[in-house]
Amino acid sequence: MTPESRFLRACRREATDATPIWLMRQAGRYMPAYRHVREHHPLLTIIKTPELACEVTLQPIEAFELDAAIIFADILPPLEGMGLHLRFAEGEGPVIGNPVRTVDDIARLRVLPPEETLPFTLDAIRLARAQLDSRNIPLIGFSGAPFTLAAYAIEGRGSRNYMLAKGLMMSEPVAWDTLMTKLSEVVGAYLLAQARAGAQALQLFDSWAGQLSASDYRQHALPYTQHAIAIARQAGVPIIHFATDTSGYLEAMRETGADVVSVDWRVDLSAAWQRLGANVAVQGNLDPVALLAPWDALKQRTQAILDQAGGHAGHIFNLGHGILPETPPDNVKRLVDFVHEYSAPVHA
Numbered sequence: 487m488t489p490e491s492r493f494l495r496a497c498r499r500e501a502t503d504a505t506p507i508w509l510m511r512q513a514g515r516y517m518p519a520y521r522h523v524r525e526h527h528p529l530l531t532i533i534k535t536p537e538l539a540c541e542v543t544l545q546p547i548e549a550f551e552l553d554a555a556i557i558f559a560d561i562l563p564p565l566e567g568m569g570l571h572l573r574f575a576e577g578e579g580p581v582i583g584n585p586v587r588t589v590d591d592i593a594r595l596r597v598l599p600p601e602e603t604l605p606f607t608l609d610a611i612r613l614a615r616a617q618l619d620s621r622n623i624p625l626i627g628f629s630g631a632p633f634t635l636a637a638y639a640i641e642g643r644g645s646r647n648y649m650l651a652k653g654l655m656m657s658e659p660v661a662w663d664t665l666m667t668k669l670s671e672v673v674g675a676y677l678l679a680q681a682r683a684g685a686q687a688l689q690l691f692d693s694w695a696g697q698l699s700a701s702d703y704r705q706h707a708l709p710y711t712q713h714a715i716a717i718a719r720q721a722g723v724p725i726i727h728f729a730t731d732t733s734g735y736l737e738a739m740r741e742t743g744a745d746v747v748s749v750d751w752r753v754d755l756s757a758a759w760q761r762l763g764a765n766v767a768v769q770g771n772l773d774p775v776a777l778l779a780p781w782d783a784l785k786q787r788t789q790a791i792l793d794q795a796g797g798h799a800g801h802i803f804n805l806g807h808g809i810l811p812e813t814p815p816d817n818v819k820r821l822v823d824f825v826h827e828y829s830a831p832v833h834a
C-alpha cells in the first residue's frame with residue numbers, strides 16, 4: 487500500500503496495511519537540517535519564501551518514513567493579513583505589536599481573501615505537492631482555530647491564564663462574536679484556499695481551547711470552529727481537529743464536524759475513542775516527552791497506544807502536541823519504523 491493511501495485512507499476510516507504516522511511540528515529545531523536553514527533565515531522569511539518553506543516541509547520526509555507531510559507555515563500569519571503586526575522575538579516566541587483590546591480594534595480588523603494576504607503559503611503548497619506526488623506522500627494544510635487565534639490577537643503573546651482574552655469573551659459578548667465571526671471567515675477561507683492549492687487534508691490547531699470551561703467552549707468557541715469547518719468542507723478533503731487539555735469535554739471536539747479528532751496523552755486513546763464514537767477517526771496520542779526517553783520506555787508507550795487502537799479502522803499515530811526541540815532524531819526514526827512494523831493491517 488502506498489503511504490498516500492495509508493494516511494488518507496485512515497482519515498476516512500478505511501482499511502490500511504499498517505498504522506500511518508506523522509508528527510505535529512515534524513519540521514523544526516530538533517532537526518539539524520532545519521537548524522541549518524534557520525542559521526541563514528528568520529522564521530518569517532522561511533514561511534514567506536515558497537522555495538524555503540517547501541524545502542523545510544520536505545526535510546522530515548527525507549529523513550524518516552513518515553506517511554504525510556505538513557506545509558511549513560505557522561498559525562499566526564493570518565493575523566498579519568487582518569492588520570496585526572507579528573514578530574517572532576528570539577527566545578520569547580511570537581509577539582503582536584498592536585494587540586486587539588477594544589471594540590474599535592475589532593472593527594478595524596480586515597477580512598481579505600487568502601490569495602491576497604497569504605499567497606506565499608499557497609505557492610509553497612503548490613511547490614511541495616509537485617515534489618511529494620512522485621513519492622506518493624500526501625500534504626496537510628493547516629490553520630489556527632478561531633479561539634486560539636483570538637487568544638493570541640488579544641493577549642499579544644502566549645499567556646498563562648488568558649486573562650485579557652477570556653475577559654473580553656466574558657464581558658463583551660457582542661464584540662467577542664464580531665471578532666470570532668471575522669476569524670472564522672478568515673480561517674475557513676484560508677483552509678479552503680490551501681485545499682484548492684493542493685493540500686489533501688486540513689488540520690485546525692486549537693492549542694489553547696483547553697483554557698475554557700465546557701460551557702464557555704460550547705458557547706464562545708465551538709460555533710466559530712464549526713463555521714470555519716463548514717466553509718473548508720467545500721474542498722472535500724478530510725479535516726482534522728486538534729486541541730489539548732480538552733479531555734473534560736472531548737465530546738464537543740466531535741461536534742466541530744471534523745473527520746479526525748486529535749487527542750492528547752491526558753486521556754487514554756481507547757477511552758477517548760469510545761467517548762467520540764465509532765464514526766470518527768482518531769489521531770494521537772503519545773506524550774512528546776516520551777521521545778526523549780530511552781528506547782524501551784518509548785517503545786512500551788507506543789505499543790500501548792497501538793494496542794488501544796487495535797483493529798479499529800481510522801487510527802493515525804501522532805503525538806498529543808508538537809515535537810520538542812530537544813528530541814533526538816534517532817528516536818523519531820525508531821518510532822516511525824516501529825509503528826509501521828508493530829501495527830497490524832486494519833480492516834474497515
Ligand code: CP3
Pocket residue numbers: 509510511512513514515524529556557558559560561562574578579580628644691693807808
Ligand atoms: O508541523 C510542522 O512542521 C509545520 C510547521 C508549524 C510551525 N508552527 C512552525 C514553527 C506548525 C504546524 C505550527 C503551529 C503552531 N504555531 C501552533 C499550534 C501547535 C502547537 O504547538 O500548539 C502554535 C501555538 C504556534 C505559534 C508559535 N509558533 C509559537 C508559540 C512559537 C514559539 C514557540 C516555539 O515552539 O518555538 C512558534 C514558532 C515556530 N513555528 C517554530 C516552528 C518550527 C520554531 C521557531 C523557530 O524556528 O525559531
